[in-house]
Amino acid sequence: MDTINISIYGRGGQGAKTCAQIIAEAGVKAGKNVQAFPEYGPERRGAPVRSYVRLSNKPIRTHEPILNPDVVIVIDGNLANVLKEIKEYSSPLIINGNAEIKGFKSKEIFIVDGTKISLEEIKINNPNIVLIGSLLKILEDKKINFIKYKDVEKVIKETFTKKRKEHFIMPNLNCLKRGYNFKK
Numbered sequence: 001m002d003t004i005n006i007s008i009y010g011r012g013g014q015g016a017k018t019c020a021q022i023i024a025e026a027g028v029k030a031g032k033n034v035q036a037f038p039e040y041g042p043e044r045r046g047a048p049v050r051s052y053v054r055l056s057n058k059p060i061r062t063h064e065p066i067l068n069p070d071v072v073i074v075i076d077g078n079l080a081n082v083l084k085e086i087k088e089y090s091s092p093l094i095i096n097g098n099a100e101i102k103g104f105k106s107k108e109i110f111i112v113d114g115t116k117i118s119l120e121e122i123k124i125n126n127p128n129i130v131l132i133g134s135l136l137k138i139l140e141d142k143k144i145n146f147i148k149y150k151d152v153e154k155v156i157k158e159t160f161t162k163k164r165k166e167h168f169i170m171p172n173l174n175c176l177k178r179g180y181n182f183k184k
Contacts, residue, residue: 001070001144002056002057002058003054003055003056003057003058003060004054004055004056004070004071004139004144004146005052005053005054005066005068005069005070005071006020006023006052006053006054006055006066006069006070006071006072006073006135007050007051007052007066007069007071007072007073008020008050008051008052008053008072008073008074008075009048009049009050009072009073009074009075009076009079009080009083009086010048010049010051010074010075010076010079010128011045011046011047011048011049011075011076011079012040012045012046012047012048012049013045013046014049014075014076014126014127014128015075015126015127015128016038016049016050016051016075016128017038017049017051018128019051019073019075019128019131019132020036020037020038020051020052020053021036022128022129022132022152022155022156022159023036023053023055023132023135023147023152024036024053024055025155025158026147026148026151026152026154026155027053027055027146027147027151029148029151029154029155030145030146030147030148030151032055032056032057032146032147033054033055033056033057033058033059033060034053034054034055034056034060035052035053035054035060035063036051036052036053036054037051037052038050038051038052039051039052039065048079048083050065052065052066052069054066055146055147068091069089069091070091070092070144071091071092071094071135071138071139072086072089072091072092072093072094072106073094073131073132073135074086074093074094074095074096075096075114075127075128075131076096077095077096077097077101077111080093080095080097080101080104081101086104087103087104087105088105089104089105089106090105090106090107091106091108092106092108092109092110092138093106093108093109093110094110094112094131094134094135094138095109095110095111095112096112096113096114096115096127096130096131097111097112097113097115098111098113098115098116099111110134110138110182112127112130112131112134112179112182114127114128114130114131114134114175114179115127117130117175117178117179118130118175121171121172121174121175121178122168122171122172122175123171127175129156129172129175129176129179130175130176130178130179131179132152132176132179133152133175133176133177133178133179133180133181133182134179134180134182135179136148136149136152136176136179136180137179137180137181137182149176149180152176153173153176156169156172156173156176157169157173160172
């Protein structure tokens with residue numbers, strides 16, 4: 001596999017764009033060619049948002065939305081039940097939630113309670129780092145080594161240091177670790 005395509009679904013303000021940026025920056029640190037971009041509907045907080053990430057060993061020449069992702073991350077679990085396209089993907093789905101869901105084409109559905117973890121660790125509902133941790137574990141289990149755990153840790157440290165919010169580094173690293181260690 002020369003390229004991995006990741007689609008991220010959320011609502012405006014939940015961190016879908018940030019999630020894609022963190023994955024892409026970790027890909028750069030791993031020496032990959034990367035592309036990350038959001039796709040907005042009506043630009044308002046709470047509106048559905050998609051972000052896309054391509055990681056490749058080769059130059060990326062395409063610039064369109066990802067129609068057949070290799071992995072899908074759903075930050076707002078309610079979107080999994082609302083958006084038909086998510087139900088139709090056969091690729092692995094990482095869904096933020098705490099209940100079993102049915103009616104999906106995918107045989108690999110990973111339900112991770114990122115909301116609960118992020119509330120416990122960073123005291124706000126921002127599960128994107130938790131879900132990135134789960135993504136890392138799933139990719140590692142599949143022997144798809146496009147991004148590394150240590151590179152995501154570096155990106156988190158750099159991001160919060162630049163923002164002068166160093167007090168968020170450890171809680172977010174805890175979120176990453178707990179997402180990585182989720183139980184299937």
